[in-house]
Amino acid sequence: QPIETCWGIVKNEIGRNCDFTMNNLIQQLESAFGKVTAKTCAGLIRKTRDIEDAFWRDDAALDEQN
Incomplete structure (x- = not known):
């Protein structure tokens, strides 16, 4: 959690x-x-977006398998 x-x-x-x-x-x-x-906040936002993007990529890959 960023907070x-x-x-x-x-x-x-x-x-x-x-x-x-x-x-x-x-x-x-x-x-x-x-x-x-x-700068700290920008880094946290970037990290959160990266985690979310990975989640969406993994979710899309699972949908393609089904």
Whole structure:
């Protein structure tokens, strides 16, 4: 799931800078979400499309066999 990759980036960034206070968490969230860049999202979209395309190719191949 693409969202899991995005969430993983955020969690890792927060984990590296955690001091276990709510104020720090609020500050770190803004910075951490900034680490999910347009390049990251574009890569995730490309990967998702590749997986979907492979699914459709496999599905079409199965239809041809029947």
